[in-house]
Amino acid sequence: MLNLQIHSEHFTNPLYLESGRILEPYDIVYETYGELNEARDNVIVICHALTGSHHAAGTYEGDNKPGWWDGLIGQGKAVDTDRFFVICTNVIGSCFGSTGPMSLRYPYNDPYRYKFPVITILDMVKAQRILFDRLGIHQVHAVIGGSMGGMQALAFGVFFPNFAKKIIAMATTAATQPWAIAFNKVAQEAILKDPEFKNGYYDPEVIRENGLSGMAIGRMAGHISFLSHQSMAKKFGREYKRTDGLFELFGKFQVESYLEYNGYNFTKWFDPLSYLYITKAINIYDLSRGFDSIEEALNKINAELYLVGFEKDILFLPSEMESIHTAMLAMGKTNSDYLEVVSDYGHDAFLVEIDKIENYVREAL
Amino acid sequence: MLNLQIHSEHFTNPLYLESGRILEPYDIVYETYGELNEARDNVIVICHALTGSHHAAGTYEGDNKPGWWDGLIGQGKAVDTDRFFVICTNVIGSCFGSTGPMSLRYPYNDPYRYKFPVITILDMVKAQRILFDRLGIHQVHAVIGGSMGGMQALAFGVFFPNFAKKIIAMATTAATQPWAIAFNKVAQEAILKDPEFKNGYYDPEVIRENGLSGMAIGRMAGHISFLSHQSMAKKFGREYKRTDGLFELFGKFQVESYLEYNGYNFTKWFDPLSYLYITKAINIYDLSRGFDSIEEALNKINAELYLVGFEKDILFLPSEMESIHTAMLAMGKTNSDYLEVVSDYGHDAFLVEIDKIENYVREAL
Structure with a gap:
């Protein structure tokens, strides 16, 4: 069964941001699907894109719009909620419940607006990692995301090399290009x-x-x-x-x-x-920041890495995904796989061409 | 020599527009380079793009910015002004001297603004044709243009099949696509x-x-x-x-x-x-308007047709140019040639990759 649940967690410890600034306090809203098993080893983290939210699957009561990756996540689907406990959090900086620029700035009663600190993809990932720790989840089966969600998935792999067994990153890049x-x-x-x-x-x-x-x-x-x-x-x-x-x-x-x-x-x-x-956050995303090169960053990835590029994606070219795979292979790392999906749908393909990615995701998991 | 000259012509006869409306009176500003020979058979028409102007070659006195296709047009260049008499007009609707929406609306002393009629690529071409007639030029050696200039070049070929001996159209399309x-x-x-x-x-x-x-x-x-x-x-x-x-x-x-x-x-x-x-005008450009199909329109072209697409052009795909060529061949027309230029410059390639197109243009002429 899907077992859709919405939760919110409040954090009073400061979140130390990449910029040197802090976010304190902050909230994270997230949804879960399926059930956590006793061994706590059936967790899959889903990361959303720029305008996405924690509502990745299922449909709210009285609503008729399913979550943004409902085709992929659910009972018997590629991310099978009968088997996995799936978590999707709303990233910090967003506007669906997690702390963002229009949240009230403690201890004042006004929104942050421009007083909100610049956050990065790594900050989003760190905040999720802290949430999962609180939930007693210190390792997960997989992290999956597309576009900005794929950036997060890759950042999980680079900065928390022992956190996820598998990383599936789609329609994304190792560093945002000027285009x-x-x-x-x-x-x-x-x-x-x-x-x-x-x-x-x-x-x-x-x-x-x-x-x-x-x-x-x-x-x-x-x-x-x-x-x-x-x-x-x-x-x-x-x-x-x-x-x-x-x-x-x-x-x-x-x-x-x-x-x-x-x-x-x-x-x-x-x-x-x-x-x-x-x-x-997307513009300044660059996995190589803090490393000497992209390769040095990618070399940290211990997880099985599954990369999916889409033929007609003009925002994040399939060649950007493939070059990650090529770099992994060139370093003798055998934990990388790359699939280029033939599709006319462009960047949106990761959201709409479910039938072309579901088998790949199912087998990767 | 270049022999750059700027002219303006005033027309009191109405211009009958594709929309059924009229433009009356109107002015056309144009530049010429080189000299018209006695036989009047050395004319080349250059058509400009969206934000281009009649200033295609040479540099005005006291200015240091050469015309937009100066690399291609001039003494000894691919469009050799020692050999050809080159004319480039500012299209109607534009803002560099030819009648456009901010021109004064006769007999009032106010600009047209929204009272200016919608014009089409064919209207631009018709206005040029009328200008050339007045200049005693009833046939030309070639019409050359890129982007919206290429649309005009193709429209010259379809709607005035005996006007130009050669048509060179670059980085353009037979009908503007939704992208x-x-x-x-x-x-x-x-x-x-x-x-x-x-x-x-x-x-x-x-x-x-x-x-x-x-x-x-x-x-x-x-x-x-x-x-x-x-x-x-x-x-x-x-x-x-x-x-x-x-x-x-x-x-x-x-x-x-x-x-x-x-x-x-x-x-x-x-x-x-x-x-x-x-x-x-660009959006509603469609060579097939008034015909049963694009093929029927293209079938009218008697000129030697030279099509140039640029590999990384995402605005008007090289495949759009190639499909014109394919359609010509499929109709058994042997007056068509297609070149795909390898270039990273995208749509701008027709303006900046002169060294990659000049030989093709020189030989075509």
């Missing part, structure tokens, strides 16, 4: 320049109500980076929303309606400051 | 939602002075589409502007500074309404 940073830059700039953002001093209720066009525009750019030339052509073609609108300046192609809808809808459920902080 | 439309959408939305755009009733002087962040953000997205993952990685890597800024929320990577500089600088020299109208 991905450029997409984030468009979104950040659009948010910052929106007068309704009020230089960070917006009222979140007003934004949820009225939207925030800057964040919508940024999300539109994001959607481009998640898709591919081919998947857009297949999905939208040159379909026009109204056939008579072709020669109207504001007549719309279907692809434009899609971007508008998803862009503006996004501002109803995501926080702009969280967007700035998490994209910052 | 390219999506990038334009981000830019359009960013312009429209900028309060300083004032719903189209901005003061152009104020924008040139203060910039327009919405257009800057749109241009940043544009720059992503012009480059490639590989060219950005090569050009910027993960270089940071200030090494101590890594953990500052607004610390910047080099790629971010590049986008910011070029984005904001762009708003000093391009008009936002022209940007809306020209991207609209």
